[in-house]
Amino acid sequence: MADSNGQKGFAPKRVPSYDELLNCIRCGLCLSVCPTYRQAGTETNSPRGRVALIRAAAEGKLELSPNFVDHMYRCLNCMACAAVCPSGVEAHEIIVDARIEIDNKLPQPAIKNWIFEGLVPSPGRMEAAVWPLRLYQRSGLRWLAEHTGVLNLLPYNLGKTAQMPPTLPMSPLRQRLPEVTPARGERRYRVGFFLGCAQSLLFAESSAATVRVLSRNGAEVVTPKGAVCCGMPAMAYGDLDSALRLARQNIDLFERTGVDAIVTDCATCGESGKHYREWLKHDPAYAEKAETYSSRFRDISEFLTEIPLDDRLGEVKAKVTYHDPCHLVRGQGVSAQPRQLLQGIPGVELVEMKEADWCCGGAGTYAMTHYEMSMGILDRKMENAAATGAEVIASGCPVCQMQLAYGVKRAGLPAQVTHPIALLDKAYENRDR
């Protein structure tokens, strides 16, 4: 069915790797853990189905139709499928490869190019871009909108998703945080802090807490102002060139700081930082530098459990449940460390929720682009969270936090959502008081 120019579907044996596609034995085990399959109940929304779609396109049996493209973007990229695959197929990687191929092959909307080539590479422009949201939240417009139903008039689900972001800090943390925060007491480490865009723009207080905790534990914290987006959003949208450009920029920048470790409190930034080595392994100029960069990268919970932690903690009385961000638990294999930190806080009672490592449906911009599916997945998460009776849901990812907070609101739960390190910071604060 494919013509010789490969106009229909992907070019066979090219992108994504055809060998990888054939490794799928279609056993279906991935269906049991795929949140979108469990939600929609159709093969087309499963990892096995998506791999079959890509294989059909590679074999010229399917065109890259809008519906095909839509199915590639229905994947949350939560990696749950890869964790149970007996053949070791990484469906999420294959799907991102397909998105890259789509990005190369089909004309992309102007807005996408503008976002990844104009907006995202510049922290300043991104900060300017959220001003309307801040104005909306702080001027009373939000109250008006939410109480008059005017939001329902907006196209897509913008009306609903406009309620999702937390109340923005008065100014982004990037603008306030000094380039170098001294260690409190004796300086034992010199640590680079990778301040993620979402943390800076939406959860500034939480990242300020991270820096305080680092400093208290003897780290001099270097936060380069020139750090740019980690590149994951561009990668997830198949814009490989933009993602790699951002990666190279960050590598160069941190190389100059001469730090021992690069720490982040954002699950996604950590996932990409640790994977720059794979992203850039075919780039002779950057392969080695990327290797060094990735090997220095740590999630904050990893870093804090690898050092002798200052255990002079005050009490934080709370029943806490922990939600595993996909980019931490499967992306980086980090799940014990945040729990260990939480359990170390006097007064914290940690209760495990069922399916703690299931995706919450946040997945980058997924809640905006696939509202119904995302909410179905979120409802399942909230049911599990509610069953624990926890007053605090902790999670080290800004997107998860945003999604979970929206879930708490939707479900009317009496629970707070926070970053685990914010709780640790609170414990130190209570001690100092």
Add this chain to the structure above:
Amino acid sequence: MFEQSTLAELARIVGTANLLTSQEDLACYGFDATPRLGHWPDAVAKPGSTDEISQILQLANRAGFKVVPRGAGTNLSGGSVPIQGGLVVQMNRLNRILEIDTENLTALVEPGVVTSDLHSAVESIGLFYPPDPGSMTVSTMGGNVAENAGGLRGLKYGVTRDYVMGLEVVLPTGEVINTGGKTVKNVTGYDLTRLMVGSEGTLGIITKILARLIPKPEAKKTMLVYYRSLNDAAETVSSIIAHRIIPPTLEFLDNVTVRCVEQYIHAGLPLEMEAILLIEMDGPASVVEEDGDRVVQVCRQHNAAEIQVSKSAEDSLRLAAGRRAALPALARIKPTMVLEDATVPRSQVAAMVRRVQRIAETHDLLIGTFGHAGDGNLHPTIVCDERDHDEMARVEKAVDEIFRAALELGGTLSGEHGIGLSKAPFMTMELKDSGMKATLAIKRALDPNNVLNPGKMYIDDYAAGRKATKDVLSPVS
């Protein structure tokens, strides 16, 4: 292809949202877990009630289209591949556990309930549903019943067939029948329940299942036993049973599998061993303890090189890890995996394993054999590459010889995966002409227009007097 009016009628029956017709949807419903088999359907329906299914089948008879029921599509014989196109009926919207009756020890479930979800539900109240097919975390109860699925606990507890007390079934013509019931004893009329169990979607669409439950065993013990000789391992199996001990699980890994597993999980398995047995016992704690000691003695008598016994639940998991890794270990060696389930009487396990090893040598193939030694249900697993035409031709010859060997040793083509398409060419070898005639007569009586899952179990091809046909999903070479 469907007429527009037929599609409109289908949409009216199941609702527009539950009728899938896009190319992308069709591409995802043309396969199950069987290697190399595929054929796109013309549409997919997701009915929400018995009545909707009945209407679909009535329409199929009027409009003349084929209907293929589908659970989770994990079957390994091509049973859910819509080989002649038509309508795939995906059953997973019907996924409620309707009742767990703790007095009669039954569970009434809809066919879309996931097998392991039923396990959790009944085990949480001290009950037990034993069938545990390898795909249980995703497979559905309807699919398990239609395929008469087995699992690791077959030796002591039997298979799905032994836990189905009654069914609600929509016949191919659209009529709804109820079979069996909650009574242990029931001899009223033909045993239609058993006729439907394992009918592979050719005689009816199962819409409710009354499953039999038993009390959950109190304790469990796991052992891993290594043998330098295959014969010793096989004799241990027979000897344990001769000692009147029936463990639920008596699993076997041959040397090829052991090597592949070790390469994959690096658990320090001794590579010189010809066989490993994984033995699990369950029951009242005192009995498990006593039987455990006797099993250790039996293993020693049969020259076991090493015996590891679990002391805790974590221990059990650790010991079972090698067996659990058998499939993934083999799957990672080459892209394609032909997983057979030829089954022989328990006494012939060693002979069968040797025959498979010889077949592998003759055809220069890598075949790992593991499986359920206790019930003779072995899984000779051929790892190959579907793009290598020469290798695939040798695989076909080997499969043919494996089936012949099983039958010669007094066994059967399929212990638990079913016939579907992949074993259709071998049906007459086991059933003979008379058996096929009876099968055809039953099929024609219940499905006069042959609308339900056509082309399976060699029925159509037998009726037409031709060899079994397969549609191969070829890769780009």
